[in-house]
Amino acid sequence: MKPALVASAQDGSTDLAPRSGSVFDYVSASRLILWLKCPLAFRLKYIDGIQFRTPSAVFLGKQVHAGLEWYYRHQQFGLDLTSDDVCDFLRRDWSRSVAAEDMGFESAAEEAQLQTKAGGLIRSYLAKIAGETSRPVAVETAVESPLIDPRTGEDLGIPLVGVLDLVLEEHAGPVIVDFKTAARADQLSELSHEIQLGCYAYLFRQTTGLNESALEIRRLVKTKMPQVSFHRWPARTRNHFGRLFAVIRAYLDDLHSHRFVFRPGQACSYCDFRERHCREWSG
Numbered sequence: 046m047k048p049a050l051v052a053s054a055q056d057g058s059t060d061l062a063p064r065s066g067s068v069f070d071y072v073s074a075s076r077l078i079l080w081l082k083c084p085l086a087f088r089l090k091y092i093d094g095i096q097f098r099t100p101s102a103v104f105l106g107k108q109v110h111a112g113l114e115w116y117y118r119h120q121q122f123g124l125d126l127t128s129d130d131v132c133d134f135l136r137r138d139w140s141r142s143v144a145a146e147d148m149g150f151e152s153a154a155e156e157a158q159l160q161t162k163a164g165g166l167i168r169s170y171l172a173k174i175a176g177e178t179s180r181p182v183a184v185e186t187a188v189e190s191p192l193i194d195p196r197t198g199e200d201l202g203i204p205l206v207g208v209l210d211l212v213l214e215e216h217a218g219p220v221i222v223d224f225k226t227a228a229r230a231d232q233l234s235e236l237s238h239e240i241q242l243g244c245y246a247y248l249f250r251q252t253t254g255l256n257e258s259a260l261e262i263r264r265l266v267k268t269k270m271p272q273v274s275f276h277r278w279p280a281r282t283r284n285h286f287g288r289l290f291a292v293i294r295a296y297l298d299d300l301h302s303h304r305f306v307f308r309p310g311q312a313c314s315y316c317d318f319r320e321r322h323c324r325e326w327s328g
Contacts, residue, residue, distance in 0.1 A: 068092060068300055071206045072192060072293060074244040080296050081240065082312045085326060088305035089318050097317045099146045101159055102267075106226040108135055108142060108163040109265060110185075110210070113170065113224055117184040117211055128168040135163055162267055166226065169271040170263070182219065183212035190251035194290045196283065201293065207248050218258030220277075221245050230266045233276045238262060243289035246281040256280055 068076075068091050080087040089095045099107075112131045119126050139160060142148075150156040186209045192201040211222040223245065235242070242260045249257055257280050266272040299305065307326055313319050 069203065071189070071204045072296070073206050074241040077240050077244070077292060077296055080299070081292070082310070083308040083316065084299055084305040085307045085323065086316055086318050089322055092305075095318070095322065099148060101148075101150070101155070102226075102228070104142075104146055104148055105159055105163055105267070107146070108139075108160075109166050109170075109226055110224055111135065111138065111142070112163065112167045113210075114185045116167075116171065117181045120181050121184060128171045131167050131171070132164040135167070136160070162271075165271045166265045166267065166273075170265055170273050173273040173275075179213035179215050179220070181211060182214045183209055185210060186212070188248045188252045190248055192290075192293060193251075195247075195286050196290075201290075201297065203297070205244060205248060207244055209245060209249065212249070215258065219249070219253075219255060221249055221257050221260045223260075223262050225262055225264045227264050227266050230264075230268060230272050230274065233262060233264060233274070235276075235278050239285065240289065240292060242278065243281055243285050247286065247289065 076087065076091065079090065112135050115134050116126050116131050143156075150159075187206070188209060189204050189206045192203055192205050193199065194201070209221060210224050213220045213222060221242075223241065246257055246260060249255070259277050259279060260281070261275055261277040264274050264276065266274070307323065313323070316323075
């Protein structure tokens with residue numbers, strides 16, 4: 046593999062920091078996904094700059110990502126860590142992470158419970174991959190590439206950025222892996238993750254000159270007894286990239302037109318803006 050995957054983000058986000066300028070500076074999977082859910086929510090977050098304190102569930106996900114990053118970075122150097130090693134790292138880094146995210150817990154018991162959940166998810170994951178022989182070639186790696194339509198050659202004039210959680214080298218070729226924490230072990234749909242998978246595949250191909258052999262979401266479920274499941278799909282096709290670029294063009298059209306339509310739906314039930322901000326919006 047070409048050594049083109051460089052730089053890394055430490056917060057598990059899909060946007061490169063410190064990108065804090067115009068929404069025309071770059072495109073990312075997270076921005077596209079929020080815009081697809083609700084253009085108004087996108088405007089409120091990325092243009093109006095309305096921010097909320099990090100929810101406990103999001104903070105937990107970031108801690109799990111940090112622990113897995115710690116584990117796989119050692120794997121890159123041929124160093125095997127135990128579950129205890131990774132959990133010890135999370136405990137040592139916990140206070141720094143809480144301060145960095147400006148976390149506020151209702152009680153010390155709530156915070157301790159969250160820390161226990163993070164450790165339980167890590168332990169379950171490492172037990173799941175015991176004996177895995179695939180070599181990690183990229184870990185929490187920030188990548189950027191111009192958006193050039195593979196079918197037409199048109200340069201959209203804006204870069205795509207993202208962070209690849211993990212790339213494993215398998216016998217059949219590179220596998221792009223994304224980690225997710227979830228509250229329930231329901232069915233995972235490829236279609237619901239198509240934008241993110243397409244963005245990662247595009248970035249990987251553009252920055253390495255190689256094609257992925259597969260894409261995988263490894264989901265860590267926060268049930269009483271933590272569950273870990275792997276969901277794998279084939280390499281992206283010409284049709285996948287055609288749909289991705291159609292979405293990106295529609296997204297950019299909305300930005301240029303200053304058009305951010307309220308899009309009510311199932312996502313409203315867990316949207317931070319649903320109470321005050323949406324009720325005050327009149328179109």
